[in-house]
Amino acid sequence: MPRFKARFDRLSHLFFPLSVLVILLIINLLKGADYFKITMVNGVLYGNIPNILYGASELVILSIGMTLVTAAARGQDISIGESGAISSAIFVQYVLNAGEVTIWTILVGFLISCVAGLVIGAFNGTLVSFFNVQPMVATLILFLGGRSIAFIIDGKVSPILANPISNKIGTVIPGVPIQTPIILTAVFIALVAVVLKTTNLRLYVEAVGINPNAARLNGINPKKVIFLTFLLMGVCSAVAGFIAVNKVGRHDSVNLLKFIMMDAILAVALGGNSLSGGKFSITGSIIGAYTIEVLNRTLLRLEVNPEAIKAFKAVFIIILMIVASPVVRVYARKCLGKVKTFVAGNAIGKPGGLNQAVISSMDSSAKKEE
Amino acid sequence: MKRLSLLLVVMLVLSTVCGLTLAASQKLIKVGIVNLPPEESGYRQANVEDMNQVFSRANGYDAKQTNTADVNEQMAAAMGYIRDGVDYLLISAAHASGWDDVLLAAKRAGVSVILFDRMIDTDPSNYQAALVSDMYYEGQLATDWILNNVPEPRNVILIRGQLGSAAEVGRSAPLLKAAAEGKLNVVWDGTGGDTWSLEEARRVVEAAIAAGKDFNVIYAQNDGMAQGACQALEAAGISFGKNGKVKIIGFDFNRFALRNVQAGYWNADVQCNPRMAGQIDQWIKSGNIPKGVVYQKEIILDTNTITDEHIEKYGINPDPGKGVITR
Numbered sequence: 001m002p003r004f005k006a007r008f009d010r011l012s013h014l015f016f017p018l019s020v021l022v023i024l025l026i027i028n029l030l031k032g033a034d035y036f037k038i039t040m041v042n043g044v045l046y047g048n049i050p051n052i053l054y055g056a057s058e059l060v061i062l063s064i065g066m067t068l069v070t071a072a073a074r075g076q077d078i079s080i081g082e083s084g085a086i087s088s089a090i091f092v093q094y095v096l097n098a099g100e101v102t103i104w105t106i107l108v109g110f111l112i113s114c115v116a117g118l119v120i121g122a123f124n125g126t127l128v129s130f131f132n133v134q135p136m137v138a139t140l141i142l143f144l145g146g147r148s149i150a151f152i153i154d155g156k157v158s159p160i161l162a163n164p165i166s167n168k169i170g171t172v173i174p175g176v177p178i179q180t181p182i183i184l185t186a187v188f189i190a191l192v193a194v195v196l197k198t199t200n201l202r203l204y205v206e207a208v209g210i211n212p213n214a215a216r217l218n219g220i221n222p223k224k225v226i227f228l229t230f231l232l233m234g235v236c237s238a239v240a241g242f243i244a245v246n247k248v249g250r251h252d253s254v255n256l257l258k259f260i261m262m263d264a265i266l267a268v269a270l271g272g273n274s275l276s277g278g279k280f281s282i283t284g285s286i287i288g289a290y291t292i293e294v295l296n297r298t299l300l301r302l303e304v305n306p307e308a309i310k311a312f313k314a315v316f317i318i319i320l321m322i323v324a325s326p327v328v329r330v331y332a333r334k335c336l337g338k339v340k341t342f343v344a345g346n347a348i349g350k351p352g353g354l355n356q357a358v359i360s361s362m363d364s365s366a367k368k369e370e
Numbered sequence: 371m372k373r374l375s376l377l378l379v380v381m382l383v384l385s386t387v388c389g390l391t392l393a394a395s396q397k398l399i400k401v402g403i404v405n406l407p408p409e410e411s412g413y414r415q416a417n418v419e420d421m422n423q424v425f426s427r428a429n430g431y432d433a434k435q436t437n438t439a440d441v442n443e444q445m446a447a448a449m450g451y452i453r454d455g456v457d458y459l460l461i462s463a464a465h466a467s468g469w470d471d472v473l474l475a476a477k478r479a480g481v482s483v484i485l486f487d488r489m490i491d492t493d494p495s496n497y498q499a500a501l502v503s504d505m506y507y508e509g510q511l512a513t514d515w516i517l518n519n520v521p522e523p524r525n526v527i528l529i530r531g532q533l534g535s536a537a538e539v540g541r542s543a544p545l546l547k548a549a550a551e552g553k554l555n556v557v558w559d560g561t562g563g564d565t566w567s568l569e570e571a572r573r574v575v576e577a578a579i580a581a582g583k584d585f586n587v588i589y590a591q592n593d594g595m596a597q598g599a600c601q602a603l604e605a606a607g608i609s610f611g612k613n614g615k616v617k618i619i620g621f622d623f624n625r626f627a628l629r630n631v632q633a634g635y636w637n638a639d640v641q642c643n644p645r646m647a648g649q650i651d652q653w654i655k656s657g658n659i660p661k662g663v664v665y666q667k668e669i670i671l672d673t674n675t676i677t678d679e680h681i682e683k684y685g686i687n688p689d690p691g692k693g694v695i696t697r
Contacts, residue, residue, distance in 0.1 A: 032580075032581075041605065041606060041607035042607050044605070046605060046606060046607070048580055051573075051576050051580075051605075054605075055569065055572070055573060147409060148407075148409050151408075151409040156408060156409075156415055157412065157415060157687050157688045158412055158687050158688070159688055160626050160688055160690040160694070160696055162626075162690045162694045162695065162696045162697075167697055170697075171601075171604070171605070171697070179605075247601075248568055248594075248597070249597075249696050249697055250626060250696060252412075252594065253409065254409065254410065254411055254412075255565050255566070255567060255568070255594065258565045258567070259565065296570075296573060297573055297576075297577060300560065300573055300574060300577035301577055301580065301581065303581070305559075306530060306533060306559055306560055306561040307533060309561070
């Protein structure tokens, strides 16, 4: 029982993001009971759920990187869409100039674009960690100039990536019943999970995010850790750019991953993470990213007028954030505790000591949450 | 003596006049161009390139160009050109209002102003001419194509661009008018948002499919959104294009879109011509600049009418090559 409770405590931070997602799914189900229906179309799974997983793939990957940056640097990287546009522009140029396109061309191009992502991450990371520039200000540089750089790499046009392999990466590989971007996202999440499991990354990032000076006194170099999170963010951007450009089949430096940093930051917040750094939950951010995708589609499903769709989205997000706010959470816990004690008291018929114990444990856990 | 001096004076005046006109004919025409940055879109890139090509020294122009999306910088640049004493000022404004001071300064300095591509909210007497695309006419072309080529019932999914933009308003109006007259039904009304987003267009069509709507026309207000719509149809296993159930219409004449039309993957595409410099050059050289707003002549191409020559001449952005489909 105590082991179960410990596990529950560890997962309790997921309660909020999951509850938000569940609320949205219920709204969708009320609109039509066939929401979860999945059919086979030309040998591929098709339905609302595959569509959501497909549509959110870039956002999920970016929100992972954003979580790490937020946790360590106590600020956000707002140039992720631009750095994705630059690294994917390099990928496209490599593939177009490589002659015959084979799987190896794509792979080498992808690795080169990852290196480009690392370089961009190093640039942002240097500014933030070694020159102590605020993350948002440091990344503002690429946010403003990044698309021009991508545009110049593109040769001032939007090049076409119409080869069969790219198309398979962007849609489906024949014989595989799941769309390729969904598989790539799953592989990426698995890789991140392995890295977090086998390294001290989480400990270091959280230590730096909670108190850089304390971390430094304990032998962790905050500058290096922050720099590292920006490098990882660069890789995330490159992967997201790679998926995005293969989905579209051409490199549109103007619109590729435009304004996605807003959704990525929102995903981090919806995931129950503090935007001022410290402890983080990547699972929460991933759920947050899927929640945003579900929210976008919910508004369409409810046939909200296109003129009003943005206002509706804003209202939804405000409601969700208030539901998620610590104030409401503590209040809800208190209410829940009272109900529990009431029920327990009635059932056992032994009020007093037990009630006191339950209430005090509820209170202390509520304080911890704060 | 008096007569002689008069003769001298007359000769002097005549010779200076002749000399001046001679000098003027060899002098380059000074033009100031205030435009948006080429990285704004493929359309703008083609527009800027066309301006550079036509208003060149070889073509008899001394042209200066400012490309910025900041309307204040645009106005400052325009004022600078007026002080430099240009003969013509060509403006494509980032923002339609607040230009009155600049236009009045140009008028006082005797500079003729020609607006291109984007209109300015001002009194028509403040500029000489405006050469723009008629978005309503473009929408009319597409709507007429639907009425002539799709048999009843015509059930349309409308995917708008940035709401309230001139292109969205103009391209939506004829379709909505036809719907109001009962000639077709708009079964789903969506938007690609401020970025005319392909992904958002895909979501719109996926939502329409999930809602069980029956439709046979996709009216996407740019090529990227038409592409997103096709991705959604393809994933859902719904046939489209020349021999398919759903007819696809895009706008803007991207070369990839035209190749898709040529291959029968899409059905039609409507032109939005960014190449205005030739017409303006002709006006200036002939000295016969019209007064007021002039609309460009634009066309619609479908699977039957499209040729390689069209794609070569009118398309924007790179050509994926004949027979290549961009999914």
